[in-house]
Amino acid sequence: MRYLPKSPSERQEMLAAIGVRSADELFSSIPEQFRLKRKLDLPPALSEMEIIDYFRARAAENSRGYTSFLGAGVYNHHRSVVVDTILLRGEFLTSYTPYQAEISQGTLQAIFEFQTMMCQLTGMDVANASMWDGSTALAEAALMADRLTDRRRVVIARSVHPEYRQVLATYAKNLGMEIVEVGWTSRGQADLATIRELVHDDTSCVVVQSPNFFGVIEPTAEIAQIAHAKDALSVVGIAEPVSLAAINPPADADIVAMEAQGLGLPPSYGGPFAGVIATRDKFVRQLPGRLAGQTTDKEGRRGFVLTLATREQHIRREKATSNICTNQALCALAVTVQLTLLGKEGLKEMAQQNLSKAQFAAAELAKIPGVKLSFTGPTFNEFAIELPRSVKIVNQSLLREKIIGPLPLGQFYPELTKHGLVCVTETISRAEIERFAASLKKALAEPL
Amino acid sequence: MYPSNYRYTKEHEWIEAKDGAGTIGITDYAQHELGDVVFVELPKVGAKFDAGKSFGTVESVKAVSEIYCPVSVEITETNAKLADSPETINSDPHNAGWLIKVKLAKPDELKSLMDSAAYQAYIDEKEKEASA
Numbered sequence: 059m060r061y062l063p064k065s066p067s068e069r070q071e072m073l074a075a076i077g078v079r080s081a082d083e084l085f086s087s088i089p090e091q092f093r094l095k096r097k098l099d100l101p102p103a104l105s106e107m108e109i110i111d112y113f114r115a116r117a118a119e120n121s122r123g124y125t126s127f128l129g130a131g132v133y134n135h136h137r138s139v140v141v142d143t144i145l146l147r148g149e150f151l152t153s154y155t156p157y158q159a160e161i162s163q164g165t166l167q168a169i170f171e172f173q174t175m176m177c178q179l180t181g182m183d184v185a186n187a188s189m190w191d192g193s194t195a196l197a198e199a200a201l202m203a204d205r206l207t208d209r210r211r212v213v214i215a216r217s218v219h220p221e222y223r224q225v226l227a228t229y230a231k232n233l234g235m236e237i238v239e240v241g242w243t244s245r246g247q248a249d250l251a252t253i254r255e256l257v258h259d260d261t262s263c264v265v266v267q268s269p270n271f272f273g274v275i276e277p278t279a280e281i282a283q284i285a286h287a288k289d290a291l292s293v294v295g296i297a298e299p300v301s302l303a304a305i306n307p308p309a310d311a312d313i314v315a316m317e318a319q320g321l322g323l324p325p326s327y328g329g330p331f332a333g334v335i336a337t338r339d340k341f342v343r344q345l346p347g348r349l350a351g352q353t354t355d356k357e358g359r360r361g362f363v364l365t366l367a368t369r370e371q372h373i374r375r376e377k378a379t380s381n382i383c384t385n386q387a388l389c390a391l392a393v394t395v396q397l398t399l400l401g402k403e404g405l406k407e408m409a410q411q412n413l414s415k416a417q418f419a420a421a422e423l424a425k426i427p428g429v430k431l432s433f434t435g436p437t438f439n440e441f442a443i444e445l446p447r448s449v450k451i452v453n454q455s456l457l458r459e460k461i462i463g464p465l466p467l468g469q470f471y472p473e474l475t476k477h478g479l480v481c482v483t484e485t486i487s488r489a490e491i492e493r494f495a496a497s498l499k500k501a502l503a504e505p506l
Numbered sequence: 507m508y509p510s511n512y513r514y515t516k517e518h519e520w521i522e523a524k525d526g527a528g529t530i531g532i533t534d535y536a537q538h539e540l541g542d543v544v545f546v547e548l549p550k551v552g553a554k555f556d557a558g559k560s561f562g563t564v565e566s567v568k569a570v571s572e573i574y575c576p577v578s579v580e581i582t583e584t585n586a587k588l589a590d591s592p593e594t595i596n597s598d599p600h601n602a603g604w605l606i607k608v609k610l611a612k613p614d615e616l617k618s619l620m621d622s623a624a625y626q627a628y629i630d631e632k633e634k635e636a637s638a
Contacts, residue, residue: 343545343565368570377563377570 125490126462129440129481130271131192131219131297132328133320135408136485141322141395150391155348155383159363166362169350169387172394179299180314181307182336186347188386189333192317193225196265196295198380199315199335200226202344203263203291204235205379211236211261213290215248217270219297220470226265235262246274246433246442253281257288267295268308271470272479273416273440274433275305282310300483301438303409313337322396323389332389343369346380348387411484412439415491419482422495428502432477440481442467442474446502449478455501461494507534507626509600513576513616514625520600521576523616531604532564532573532595535629540566543595548584548605555579557615562605564595577615579608 064072069081078084085093104112126134145151149164156162156169169187176185189195196219200212212230214223216239223239230237240252248266257264264285268276282292294308296316308314319331337345343366351365371378400408416439423429428446445452449466456463464478471477482491512520518536522529537543545565555561560572561581584606588594595603610616620628 343547368565374570377572 121462124460124462125486125494127480127482127486127494128462128465129273129298129483130465130479131221131317132325132331133298133300133439133481133483134325134485135300135320135322135483137322137324137392137396138399140399141392144395145388145392150388153387155387156350156364159361163362165387166350166364168391168394169348170352170362171398172390173350175394175397176316176318176334176336179302179307180296180316180334180336181309182311182314183339184342184345184349185334185336186345186349187334188318188390189315189335189347189382190386191319191329191331191333192295192297192315193219193222193333194229194382195315195317195333195335196222196267196293197226197229198346198382199293199295199313200235200263200265201229201233202313202335202337202341202346202379203293204233205344206341207262207289207291209260209262209290210234211238211258212263212265213238213240213253213256213261214265215240215242215253215267215270215276216471217242217246217248217272217274217276218265218267218295219271222267222295222297242272242433243435244433245435246270246272247276247435248281250277250280250284253284257284257290259288261285261288261290263291263293263313265293265295267297269298269301269305269438269440271297272433272435272442272467273437273481274435275301275438278308279310282308282312286310298438298440300405300409300412303405304413304438312341318390318393322392322394330386330389332386332393342366344379345369346378347382348385408484409438412482415439415484415486415488416441416480416482418488419480419486419491419494422491423480423498426495426499426502429498432474439483440479442477442479444477446476447506448476451506452478452498452501455504456494456497459493459497461497463494463498508622510622512600512622513619514622514628515574515576515619516628517574519574519576521616521619523577523610523613526610526613527582528577528579528608528610529604530576530579530606530608532599533625534599536571537596537599537603540564540569540571542567543592546585546588546592546595546605548588549581551581551583553581554611555581557612573605576619577613578611579606580611581606582609583607 153165156165172187173185238256241249243249266276266281268278270276278294285292291312293313294311298320299316299318300320314336316334318334349366350362353361353363355361367373369379420441423443424431430444432442432444449464453463464480467477468475512522514520518533520531520533543566547563549561555575557578559575561575562573564571585604
């Protein structure tokens with residue numbers, strides 16, 4: 059196949075075939091005043107040498123030698139070099155949606171293994187492969203609950219990632235769904251009393267995230283109980299999948315919406331990531347996205363196929379469960395490779411290190427005069443702290459020490475202006491935590 | 507083949523009606539066209555549907571098809587056995603493979619449906635078109 063565009067003579071032939079004189083005539087239905095009369099404002103084409111120089115210069119702008127305490131939905135975990143080595147294999151890197159099982163066994167088996175691992179992590183029966191990211195997974199989980207219950211009202215905790223809630227609001231905007239938000243307690247957990255008040259016979263689901271945006275683990279079992287009492291579903295979002303190796307999965311949930319980035323994908327300027335929805339067998343027909351299934355061929359050998367495709371838009375058109383189509387299969391593969399390399403014990407060890415280091419950091423920071431933990435609830439590798447002054451100003455001082463400090467929470471929660479979110483993964487050493495504590499102490503001692 | 511006491515639609519549903527109540531299913535022609543049925547989605551008891559509105563779906567190995575209400579109804583019962591053995595729709599579409607039992611909202615609408623002879627002629631015509 060030639061990738062060259064059409065030649066002028068081929069263009070003429072095509073124009074003649076459809077009976078127009080020029081390509082411009084095809085746009086005659088667009089009124090004059092809306093047509094662009096000038097050239098697009100693009101820089102001139104560059105030579106290969108110039109392109110390489112350009113990208114070297116951009117790469118040099120990356121910060122080096124900084125220690126980052128940012129998390130908030132994107133987590134910096136160690137990734138084995140093996141992950142990218144496997145990803146870069148042409149068989150995986152360039153493969154398209156594996157509709158044809160006869161030529162796609164490798165890809166399909168990898169997807170099946172990904173789904174199996176996601177089920178093992180979340181405690182659910184079935185997991186898809188995959189959604190764009192955690193935010194769209196959460197939004198689609200709420201849509202799924204809406205279809206399953208035929209109810210329009212979503213009760214969601216404000217402790218769910220603010221950007222996830224924005225994505226849900228966008229998805230829900232033209233679907234006649236109502237979204238009601240619930241505040242938090244001094245523990246930093248969704249306020250159960252308010253949830254109890256807001257969940258009625260018209261509620262499709264109660265949505266929480268655990269650990270939530272403040273890093274606090276939610277009482278998901280009790281929340282599911284409140285939802286179930288009104289025949290609503292329990293949707294649990296998980297932004298930090300490594301947490302599942304240290305804390306119980308939300309076993310009572312009906313739908314789990316997860317961001318799998320923490321398991322093998324680099325923060326990489328915000329993507330691409332891989333979202334997952336996992337659920338109970340009985341809800342599988344309302345599950346969006348691809349599903350690989352295990353089967354046997356005519357000689358009885360184990361094989362894999364895309365299954366239950368009648369949920370999807372290429373079969374079911376406008377009645378499909380979702381418009382998600384060719385998905386994050388390569389990202390899902392990265393997750394599968396990372397989890398395979400870590401193994402059960404390796405993942406537990408990684409999670410344990412996150413937990414221990416974050417606890418150590420929280421204790422060290424809380425020793426600083428004027429600094430206290432924002433919430434009293436249990437946390438995993440992330441926690442909020444309250445400072446005696448603006449987090450943004452403190453971060454300016456920390457940056458000079460090559461430390462990327464806490465995420466200012468005021469930008470998402472006006473009532474939390476002096477609060478910041480600190481994330482400590484296994485990639486941060488004890489010495490760096492101590493340097494952070496010392497630098498923060500110094501920064502707070504500086505005159506304003 | 508097609509029971510003479512049933513009425514039929516162009517979308518290949520049948521209805522057996524008596525004294526303002528009825529039973530609705532899909533025809534043998536429909537099950538044959540769909541192939542092996544693997545799942546049926548049925549409405550809740552108490553739901554109301556106008557004539558011509560979709561009340562559920564039948565999923566086969568090759569497609570998902572809407573099923574339409576032959577007349578205006580209120581659902582009184584759905585065939586619970588289909589959840590475990592949807593293939594009954596293939597093996598016995600006109601009896602054990604029934605989908606819903608209903609109360610008729612406008613019994614007069616039955617008159618606009620085909621009788622078995624008209625339906626047989628209708629599908630004969632369709633098959634002739636398909637083989638032409």
